[in-house]
Amino acid sequence: MSGSAAAAAPVKLAEIPGRGRALVATHAIKPGEILLSESPLLLYPASKASNYCPLCYRSLGTGGHRCLSGAAPSSWLSETIARLRSHVRDPDLFSQACFLATAYDLAASSPSAFSLLLSLQGSDTDPSAPILHSLLSSLAPPPLPPGFSPDLTAALLAKDKLNAFGLMEPFREDDSGERKVRAYGIYPKASFFNHDCLPNACRFDYVDGDGENNTAIVVRAIHEIPEGREVCLSYFPVNWNYKERQERLLQDYGFKCECDRCQVEKNWKDDDDEEEEEEGMECMDEEEGLEGMEEDNGGAGAEDDGDFPHAYFFIRYVCDRENCGGTLAPLPPSLGTTTSNVMECNVCGRFKTEDDFGGDGSMLDE
Numbered sequence: 038m039s040g041s042a043a044a045a046a047p048v049k050l051a052e053i054p055g056r057g058r059a060l061v062a063t064h065a066i067k068p069g070e071i072l073l074s075e076s077p078l079l080l081y082p083a084s085k086a087s088n089y090c091p092l093c094y095r096s097l098g099t100g101g102h103r104c105l106s107g108a109a110p111s112s113w114l115s116e117t118i119a120r121l122r123s124h125v126r127d128p129d130l131f132s133q134a135c136f137l138a139t140a141y142d143l144a145a146s147s148p149s150a151f152s153l154l155l156s157l158q159g160s161d162t163d164p165s166a167p168i169l170h171s172l173l174s175s176l177a178p179p180p181l182p183p184g185f186s187p188d189l190t191a192a193l194l195a196k197d198k199l200n201a202f203g204l205m206e207p208f209r210e211d212d213s214g215e216r217k218v219r220a221y222g223i224y225p226k227a228s229f230f231n232h233d234c235l236p237n238a239c240r241f242d243y244v245d246g247d248g249e250n251n252t253a254i255v256v257r258a259i260h261e262i263p264e265g266r267e268v269c270l271s272y273f274p275v276n277w278n279y280k281e282r283q284e285r286l287l288q289d290y291g292f293k294c295e296c297d298r299c300q301v302e303k304n305w306k307d308d309d310d311e312e313e314e315e316e317g318m319e320c321m322d323e324e325e326g327l328e329g330m331e332e333d334n335g336g337a338g339a340e341d342d343g344d345f346p347h348a349y350f351f352i353r354y355v356c357d358r359e360n361c362g363g364t365l366a367p368l369p370p371s372l373g374t375t376t377s378n379v380m381e382c383n384v385c386g387r388f389k390t391e392d393d394f395g396g397d398g399s400m401l402d403e
């Protein structure tokens with residue numbers, strides 16, 4: 038081995054009371070720094086759409102497609118998915134059944150990866166588990182994979198519910214905010230990111246990109262993160278209002294969010310919620326927001342700035358493109374040290390430079 042030890046991973050696993058396993062920064066993180074780049078444990082289609090390659094998930098486009106998938110699925114999995122495609126009409130049922138087939142196939146092909154999947158968070162029983170189990174029992178060709186049972190099916194669905202990331206169809210201006218998911222993936226380490234309504238990191242995917250890693254997800258720091266601080270993602274678009282966020286987190290993830298932003302917004306009247314989030318906090322004192330961020334190094338804990346402690350986040354890090362609402366993070370720092378002044382949106386993919394922001398941090402008109 039050479040004299041210099043391999044660089045430590047930027048995040049490590051920790052147990053945080055009341056939050057379970059979490060990922061925390063192992064050193065002071067620079068804006069844009071790549072915290073994790075990870076290939077999926079498993080991937081499965083989100084719908085029956087046929088505009089992408091069923092193996093590498095890249096868009097088929099109009100020209101000839103060159104599939105860059107490294108590995109072919111087993112014949113059992115290909116046959117099961119083909120049968121599901123021709124027999125299951127409901128798109129959600131189809132997608133969930135594909136998940137189960139892919140997960141059971143993993144049990145046969147890689148017991149260690151399958152154990153990893155089972156070690157992830159999630160134990161609620163999905164009401165559709167019995168239907169999905171009998172669907173798979175009747176359609177999948179023999180021999181059925183190891184452990185195939187109603188209990189295991191229910192356990193797998195619970196893992197999927199809490200841990201799957203959507204790989205999105207490319208953004209289109211006329212989407213009117215409704216973006217489609219092309220595929221879902223389960224990423225073993227990324228599954229340990231907890232949620233914060235004002236995250237300090239966000240994830241990118243480049244499903245139509247070149248190379249074999251197009252289904253990897255890349256998590257980058259939005260701003261500086263001090264050593265030891267928990268790194269969190271937002272489990273949904275940051276511009277959702279308090280009620281929407283709380284409902285989703287309780288129903289789908291089983292917890293009540295007590296983050297700094299929720300502490301402030303729980304006291305807002307419903308009207309406040311809508312006005313502030315739709316108008317991107319334009320009415321607040323932007324100077325106050327900027328100072329708050331500077332003192333806190335851009336961390337998510339600037340609590341003392343009155344009613345709008347997090348307004349700077351919206352001005353600086355939420356994409357203002359119509360129907361987008363993605364999160365902006367700088368490109369990775371060059372040579373690992375110099376922070377880039379180019380921000381990338383994780384939804385529409387647009388790049389913005391410092392010149393696109395006013396001196397007060399607001400975005401200039403385009």
Ligand SMILES: C[S@@+](CC[C@H](N)C(=O)[O-])C[C@H]1O[C@@H](n2cnc3c(N)ncnc32)[C@H](O)[C@@H]1O
Nearest residue numbers: 055056057058158199228229230231232290292
């Ligand atoms: C994708 S997992 C994240 C990793 C998880 N903490 C674990 O121990 O494996 C999602 C689950 O983590 C927990 N979680 C995530 N964010 C949280 C938060 N802000 N507060 C409390 N629990 C949270 C919830 O139980 C949620 O269902």
